[in-house]
Amino acid sequence: MMEYILKNGIVYDPANEVNGEKMDVMFKDGIIVDDVSADAEVLDVTDKIVMPAGIDPHAHVAGPKLVVGRLYRPEDSRRGVTQKTKVLRSESGFSIPSCPATGYRYSRLGYGTVVEAAMPPLEAKHTHEEIATIPMIDIPAMPLFGNNWFVMEYAKDNNIEDIAAFVSAWLKISKGYGIKIVNPCGSEAWGWGMNVHGVNDKAPYFDVTSKEVVIALAKANEMLNLPHSIHIHPNDLGHPGNYTTTLETMDAVKDVKKGSKAAEIRDQVMHVCHLQFHAYTGNSWKDAGSAAPELADYINKNKHVTCDVGQVTLDETTTMTADAPMEYDLFKLSGLKWTNKDIECETAAGIIPCIYSGKNPVNTLQWAIGLELFLGIENPWQVCLTTDHPNAGPYTRYPRIISWLMSNQRRMEMMENGEVHKWAQRRTTLPTLDREYDFYEIATISRAAPARIYGFTDRGALTPGYRADIAVYDINPNEIDPSRQAAEIEKGFNVAEYTIKDGQILVKDKEIVKVKESQNIWVNVKGWEQNEQKVINNIMPFFTQYYSVKWENYPVHDHYVSNPIRIDVDGK
Amino acid sequence: MFNLKTITFDQIKTSSIALEFDELIPDEIYSWTEADFAKYQVPIGNSRFPITDFFDITVVGEANGPDDVEMILNGDLNRVKYIGCKMSGGKILCNSSVDLHVGAEMSGGSILVKGDAAAHAGREMSGGYLEIEGNTKEFTGASYIGEWRGMTGGEIVVGGNAGKQCGECLTGGKIHVKGNCDILAGIHMTKGIIEIDGDVNRWPGGQMKNGNIIIHGFLGRLLEGFVLDGIVVDPEVDGITFEGKYIKYTGDIGLNGKGNLYLGAEANKEKLAEYGELDDEYTSIREYRNL
Numbered sequence: 001m002m003e004y005i006l007k008n009g010i011v012y013d014p015a016n017e018v019n020g021e022k023m024d025v026m027f028k029d030g031i032i033v034d035d036v037s038a039d040a041e042v043l044d045v046t047d048k049i050v051m052p053a054g055i056d057p058h059a060h061v062a063g064p065k066l067v068v069g070r071l072y073r074p075e076d077s078r079r080g081v082t083q084k085t086k087v088l089r090s091e092s093g094f095s096i097p098s099c100p101a102t103g104y105r106y107s108r109l110g111y112g113t114v115v116e117a118a119m120p121p122l123e124a125k126h127t128h129e130e131i132a133t134i135p136m137i138d139i140p141a142m143p144l145f146g147n148n149w150f151v152m153e154y155a156k157d158n159n160i161e162d163i164a165a166f167v168s169a170w171l172k173i174s175k176g177y178g179i180k181i182v183n184p185c186g187s188e189a190w191g192w193g194m195n196v197h198g199v200n201d202k203a204p205y206f207d208v209t210s211k212e213v214v215i216a217l218a219k220a221n222e223m224l225n226l227p228h229s230i231h232i233h234p235n236d237l238g239h240p241g242n243y244t245t246t247l248e249t250m251d252a253v254k255d256v257k258k259g260s261k262a263a264e265i266r267d268q269v270m271h272v273c274h275l276q277f278h279a280y281t282g283n284s285w286k287d288a289g290s291a292a293p294e295l296a297d298y299i300n301k302n303k304h305v306t307c308d309v310g311q312v313t314l315d316e317t318t319t320m321t322a323d324a325p326m327e328y329d330l331f332k333l334s335g336l337k338w339t340n341k342d343i344e345c346e347t348a349a350g351i352i353p354c355i356y357s358g359k360n361p362v363n364t365l366q367w368a369i370g371l372e373l374f375l376g377i378e379n380p381w382q383v384c385l386t387t388d389h390p391n392a393g394p395y396t397r398y399p400r401i402i403s404w405l406m407s408n409q410r411r412m413e414m415m416e417n418g419e420v421h422k423w424a425q426r427r428t429t430l431p432t433l434d435r436e437y438d439f440y441e442i443a444t445i446s447r448a449a450p451a452r453i454y455g456f457t458d459r460g461a462l463t464p465g466y467r468a469d470i471a472v473y474d475i476n477p478n479e480i481d482p483s484r485q486a487a488e489i490e491k492g493f494n495v496a497e498y499t500i501k502d503g504q505i506l507v508k509d510k511e512i513v514k515v516k517e518s519q520n521i522w523v524n525v526k527g528w529e530q531n532e533q534k535v536i537n538n539i540m541p542f543f544t545q546y547y548s549v550k551w552e553n554y555p556v557h558d559h560y561v562s563n564p565i566r567i568d569v570d571g572k
Numbered sequence: 573m574f575n576l577k578t579i580t581f582d583q584i585k586t587s588s589i590a591l592e593f594d595e596l597i598p599d600e601i602y603s604w605t606e607a608d609f610a611k612y613q614v615p616i617g618n619s620r621f622p623i624t625d626f627f628d629i630t631v632v633g634e635a636n637g638p639d640d641v642e643m644i645l646n647g648d649l650n651r652v653k654y655i656g657c658k659m660s661g662g663k664i665l666c667n668s669s670v671d672l673h674v675g676a677e678m679s680g681g682s683i684l685v686k687g688d689a690a691a692h693a694g695r696e697m698s699g700g701y702l703e704i705e706g707n708t709k710e711f712t713g714a715s716y717i718g719e720w721r722g723m724t725g726g727e728i729v730v731g732g733n734a735g736k737q738c739g740e741c742l743t744g745g746k747i748h749v750k751g752n753c754d755i756l757a758g759i760h761m762t763k764g765i766i767e768i769d770g771d772v773n774r775w776p777g778g779q780m781k782n783g784n785i786i787i788h789g790f791l792g793r794l795l796e797g798f799v800l801d802g803i804v805v806d807p808e809v810d811g812i813t814f815e816g817k818y819i820k821y822t823g824d825i826g827l828n829g830k831g832n833l834y835l836g837a838e839a840n841k842e843k844l845a846e847y848g849e850l851d852d853e854y855t856s857i858r859e860y861r862n863l
Contacts, residue, residue: 075719336720353720 003040009050014448015461027468030503053112053469062130103136110471110496124174146181165531178228195325225259227455243291274310274388296376308384311370313393324348364421399493406482527572577635583647594654598638598662707732714740780831798823
């Protein structure tokens with residue numbers, strides 16, 4: 001029986017509408033409770049911020065892209081090298097940390113759950129092997145469906161039932177959490193050296209549009225009552241003028257009705273990831289501008305969409321995505337090294353290094369657009385804190401982003417003292433936005449909102465019965481003025497005073513004191529077993545003909561996923 | 573520079589696994605006494621051992637900063653790597669051949685190696701002076717593996733021959749090889765000067781975007797991406813005049829490169845049918861298309 005009291009902390013728990021109250025948080029045997037015995041160990045956190053542990057709703061931390069990135073960017077791996085200690089293995093890497101470093105650094109930030117945002121089913125085994133080597137955090141992984149040949153065929157026929165059965169089966173096969181869509185039809189087009197531009201372009205040889213694929217998958221998602229909505233990286237990422245595509249994508253699912261059981265937790269039927277990359281006006285980078293006001297306005301008026309931002313951090317980083325044609329475009333812009341991979345019948349990925357500089361007008365525009373979205377979207381439950389790690393910057397910069405969100409003075413300083421290019425003032429509305437986040441809103445965008453968006457019923461809040469995933473920060477909200485003390489805010493959020501995961505104290509006094517095995521979270525849909533078998537039987541001849549692996553070697557067997565957290569969902 | 577403090581390392585034992593000297597640079601040890609060295613443990617592989625197991629260390633004089641320090645390393649340094657790595661001032665004298673990464677990432681000061689150097693000598697240096705009296709192996713003045721930004725400043729002088737990919741990704745500074753040079757000198761370079769007194773095996777300047785390569789000796793094989801620019805006499809490159817007659821090429825046109833490659837005309841006579849014309853074997857892409 002391990003009982004603890006976090007004593008006298010200042011608690012921010014948006015899910016329970018606790019906003020800066022001085023109170024105790026208690027947990028016992030890994031679970032939040034509302035009472036403990038007199039034997040409970042007291043952890044004095046007087047006047048320190050207590051929040052649920054962070055949840056990163058969109059990051060790339062495990063899978064083949066990461067490994068290729070590490071292989072071809074050894075110059076990144078030599079940054080952030082530390083020696084092993086009695087507790088920790090050595091760390092390496094900055095934008096693509098080694099697996100142990102990934103877990104350690106998230107834990108130091110006070111995070112407990114991180115969603116791996118793109119997992120090709122064919123590479124799912126590898127992804128889970130890598131998840132197993134990342135300590136400290138729980139990691140759901142999102143299988144890719146938007147360019148899957150079977151999905152596109154079903155979508156062309158508007159065969160929602162078979163798509164639902166296929167998705168249900170593939171979540172079991174890949175041990176995945178939900179439906180991820182990346183540049184629907186575009187990554188398939190890349191196999192022919194092409195891309196799609198806009199939601200009404202057809203994938204070559206499939207006679208189906210991006211819009212049809214997205215709507216079909218959204219309907220299937222709700223038919224299955226999945227805890228998370230479809231999670232989409234829309235077409236035209238990174239292209240000037242792409243905001244119209246983004247608006248059309250969001251609007252395409254406006255009339256899709258939420259699954260009856262999923263509706264109890266989440267509000268949205270679509271989660272748009274790294275919205276910043278999809279918020280550009282113009283016809284080229286010469287005349288590009290910000291469409292953040294238009295997109296924020298749409299989200300403010302529509303409850304069916306949530307987003308995460310993908311905030312540019314102005315660092316040298318590595319971009320990696322299953323949007324292979326976009327990566328090629330980026331390569332042509334930067335001239336830096338590029339790697340590309342086709343995942344047969346499923347998707348295609350690319351990776352290139354990227355240097356985001358405040359001196360660069362385009363990078364500054366991207367930086368400002370991200371902040372505009374944060375500040376323009378009124379409801380913090382509809383927007384999440386991400387950098388699309390590592391695409392717009394490493395997750396270790398979250399504290400810096402928090403400091404920007406909490407301090408208009410700091411943002412103005414950056415624009416006025418030349419830390420960023422003048423395009424921030426000339427081409428965006430950022431200078432006119434004086435909104436400043438408070439700690440409650442920070443807790444919302446980094447904890448409560450991601451938990452609700454993903455349909456988590458065991459984390460993201462300090463509710464009795466929930467997992468004891470808690471972060472304590474050495475910041476006294478009664479004494480600090482975030483608006484004027486941006487540097488202190490960044491420093492305070494950089495390393496948690498305590499990080500508690502499932503009731504185990506992993507970080508204490510800003511040092512990692514314990515290493516915990518990670519757990520994969522996956523969704524098991526019940527009630528569709530017969531439909532799943534029918535679909536598998538139907539596609540087997542095609543699978544045997546076109547896949548380079550045998551069916552028997554395709555699914556992720558249990559021994560690849562040690563100690564998983566299975567979410568059983570009633571799909572009927 | 574007048575040195576106020578001399579730190580002499582006299583070898584008493586060698587190691588089969590290389591000692592790593594990146595912590596023993598003037599910047600770090602200018603204030604150290606012999607007692608400090610007696611406490612210091614040097615990294616060897618994944619462990620550390622007392623430096624005094626391998627060297628007798630004598631400290632003479634006082635220093636107010638790294639510029640006041642001269643380190644003298646005596647003995648067999650073939651298994652001592654990272655000598656002078658990241659130093660910003662002072663002098664290091666190595667009285668034998670050295671292992672990998674000598675002078676890597678140095679930004680100031682000077683290093684003299686009275687022998688050969690293993691690979692990555694002067695890797696990514698941004699300033700200072702590195703002289704190797706003997707030969708160097710691969711990647712002299714180059715970038716770290718995978719990195720696209722190599723040496724950005726300072727000067728490297730190689731008294732003997734240089735190995736493969738000398739000056740890879742050079743983005744500034746000067747490399748002077750007094751002997752011969754192996755393949756792909758200046759590959760990916762974008763700035764700076766590589767001067768080679770001897771012969772070059774083949775393919776200098778591959779994918780170069782800018783910068784200058786001057787080869788006084790014979791060139792075995794030129795890449796196809798270089799276009800004959802003409803014959804030049806006493807060309808001036810970045811303020812330095814190179815006397816004599818040179819065949820000048822520009823390239824690498826595969827990357828729209830604007831780099832210059834100067835070949836000593838005397839040593840490359842067979843490439844000249846007559847002034848301004850090349851043998852078929854060395855015909856550039858552009859000339860070939862114009863035929």
